[in-house]
Amino acid sequence: GNSVTQMEGPVTLSEEAFLTINCTYTATGYPSLFWYVQYPGEGLQLLLKATKADDKGSNKGFEATYRKETTSFHLEKGSVQVSDSAVYFCALIDSGGGADGLTFGKGTHLIIQP
């Protein structure tokens, strides 16, 4: 079946630090990959996505590249802000795997200190 593994949190960084959150996946078919962000008390918002190998998704200074050879989709940002504090979820959807829903990692809680 499909699965997503991402680094456990919480991850605590100082403002303006470089961020990497690792994400690897297993999939039956050829999935599309997503990063979602969840702020306290809210639902998930799409941060970025990539639908084929070597695609780079980017938004709000965040980037992730679809690496088929390493089955990875690591999230990066060059300089984090306090407002980036949230829970980040890596996810995939794989029509070849049968289910129509997203498969999520467990989430990484990011805390940015001023």
Add this chain to the structure above:
Amino acid sequence: NAGVMQNPRHLVRRRGQEARLRCSPMKGHSHVYWYRQLPEEGLKFMVYLQKENIIDESGMPKERFSAEFPKEGPSILRIQQVVRGDSAAYFCASSPFRREDYEQYFGPGTRLTVT
């Protein structure tokens, strides 16, 4: 354009009662997904519905849980005879297309507490 709406936001039920969670998708969206977020776990897919049809319920528990998306009105996730293990956040998402590369838009969730 209003986003995905869920109500209630918080629901408290005693063991053995029924819980009904409602989801109104974004305007123009006819595809609805339900997910459950248990403590210390990630979100798990439960069911995918289109208007009047259940398309994929591979993530639904076999007993006590049901879902519908009628021609008119919101989608409903129904949990009969709730137990403490049903305490979780339930999220609904919607999409205009059934395409794996298309975004699902999430609601704010319903937090169910079973006492």
